[in-house]
Amino acid sequence: MKKKSRNVGKYEVGRTIGEGTFAKVKFARNCETGESVAMKVLAKSTILKHRMVDQIKREISIMKIVRHPNIVRLQEVLAGQTKIFIILEFVHQGKLPENESRKYFQQLIDAVAHCHSKGVYHRDLKPENLLLDAYGNLKVSDFGLSALPLQGDGLLHTTCGTPNYVAPEVLGDQGYDGSAADIWSCGVILFVLMAGYLPFDETNLSSLYRKINDAEFSCPFWFSPKANKLIHMILDPNPKTRIRIDGIRKDPWFKKNYAPLIYREDEEVSLDDVCAVFEDIEDQYVAERSEIKDGGPLLMNAFEMITLSQGLNLSALFDRRQDYVNRQTRFVSRKPAHVIISNVEAVAESMGLKVHTRNYKTRLEGISANRMGQFAVVLEVYEVAPSLFMVDVRKAAGDTLEYHKFYKNFCAKLEEIIWKPKEVMGRSNLLKTMTY
Structure with a gap:
């Protein structure tokens, strides 16, 4: 007997394609358009129990603000009696081939630059949060640790992220520039794409943090001299002298076959539906x-x-x-x-x-x-x-x-x-x- 399908609004819900501590991600289909989507399902009781209301609202709001071809697109937010449903662009996950590292790094930098132009800092950039769509285009996902525009001293003060990808200044308690910290993480990602392993990897956290603070790493012999030079400019432990996005885009290795993305940005983004759901x-x-x-x-x-x-x-x-x-x-x-x-x-x-x-x-x-x-x-x-x-x-x-x-x-x-x-x-x- 055929299993009865379940519907949430206009979406027919299918198999589970991902599961985390606080949410499940299910494959779903828009019954009106036939489009495949990813449906992130969160139980209201879990959000309340773990006091995650502000975090989830922030993640949803940020994904509505940073609309870009290389960022997973949030389509809408729905609320049921006991659950919240976040409808996302469906993206096929896949391993990034080493010989295409430059292409994906170029797309990553474009996406991060767009976020920064909106005053949004991701703060958890890593390969696990980079996906590929059906056309082989990179998509940045998971804005759960992102920070919105700041006032005052303009610095961030929350230590967060994944240890192997976090910038040295984030480990301190003096505040840090979100833009420079994201660029560091991009440099670690580029290294991983080309090398197949992490530049900073220790089982002991204190040893790991020491290596990160000292930028103690070396590129493997198969890296070209130009790639080696760029990675060292990105993984500069001093955020004030670390290369910025403008500098990366001017770098000879980065510029090879680089075609700046031309797209039409949405004129206005409303967060009314986010407020209504919460x-x-x-x-x-x-x-x-x-x-x-x-x-x-x-x-x-x-x-x-x-x-x-x-x-x-x-x-x-x-x-x-x-x-x-x-x-x-x-x-x-x-x-x-x-x-x-x-x-x-x-x-x-x-x-x-x-x-x-x-x-x-x-x-x-x-x-x-x-x-x-x-x-x-x-x-x-x-x-x-x-x-x-x-x-x-x-x-x-x-x-x-x-x-x-x-x-x-x-x-x-x-x-x-x-x-x-x-x-x-x-x-x-x-x-x-x-x-x-």
């Missing part, structure tokens, strides 16, 4: 979270606190002065959770902000200082130990510099409820309290 996720998240602890603030264990800290250094969690440079900021209080929330609401209202509170999560909204858009902040209270609460504060909308000024002023007005650990106990005792 509009009920936040309320569901709050509702599920409130069931965890009889309506009290969410419990946070010591491991989760370490995850939030910078470089496993917990001092940044408890010393507000060290944390002004980050987009996400936090402070600690020994006052009861309801007292913290009431003080936050009172101070926010005195600053002329609209206040929305639900289950120990508060959103503050106002108009930006330049009156050009909305300014919004979200605060959430976590219980990290008996009678010890952490208030996580993050910018939801508006200018980053304006947010830092707001946070400094806001905390000054909350001085009475903010706990300063140096006045009560040493940091070692604090860690013991956290691991109850």
